[in-house]
Amino acid sequence: MGTKKVKINSRRIFSEEFKKARIKEYESGKFTVHELSRLFGVHTTVLYRWIYKYSMYNKKSIKVVEMSESGIKKLKELEQRLKELEQIVGQKQLKIDYLEKMIELAKEEFNIDIKKNSDTLQSGGFSKTSTK
Numbered sequence: 001m002g003t004k005k006v007k008i009n010s011r012r013i014f015s016e017e018f019k020k021a022r023i024k025e026y027e028s029g030k031f032t033v034h035e036l037s038r039l040f041g042v043h044t045t046v047l048y049r050w051i052y053k054y055s056m057y058n059k060k061s062i063k064v065v066e067m068s069e070s071g072i073k074k075l076k077e078l079e080q081r082l083k084e085l086e087q088i089v090g091q092k093q094l095k096i097d098y099l100e101k102m103i104e105l106a107k108e109e110f111n112i113d114i115k116k117n118s119d120t121l122q123s124g125g126f127s128k129t130s131t132k
Contacts, residue, residue, distance in 0.1 A: 014042075019050045019053075019054055020054050022036055022040065022042075022047070022050065023050055023051055023054045023055055026047075026051065026055075027055060027056070027057065032072075033047050033048065033051070103115060
């Protein structure tokens with residue numbers, strides 16, 4: 001007579017707070033569904049069920065599509081590049097504002113209209129209307 005081993009399946013029950021916390025992590029972009037699945041040992045189908053139940057954005061009629069790792073990396077790189085370009089544009093705008101103020105002050109102090117005179121300068125440095 002041999003003994004037969006019986007495997008007992010244990011079913012874990014997660015609290016509603018735990019589920020909502022995982023979905024919040026997913027929605028914030030901190031983790032993907034697959035990362036949450038690996039971290040907490042929960043099947044992806046269960047996580048998707050939680051998403052449809054607790055998510056503020058994803059509902060049953062909406063299909064959830066996640067980007068691949070390379071897509072997420074590229075998106076972050078593009079966001080960083082956008083920040084850099086916005087900073088450059090801001091600096092250029094400050095320079096433009098500064099130069100416009102200098103032109104305005106030159107007009108007030110020296111009665112020189114640089115904008116008007118810049119269009120009429122000849123190669124010799126004299127304006128067309130000036131006389132010797």
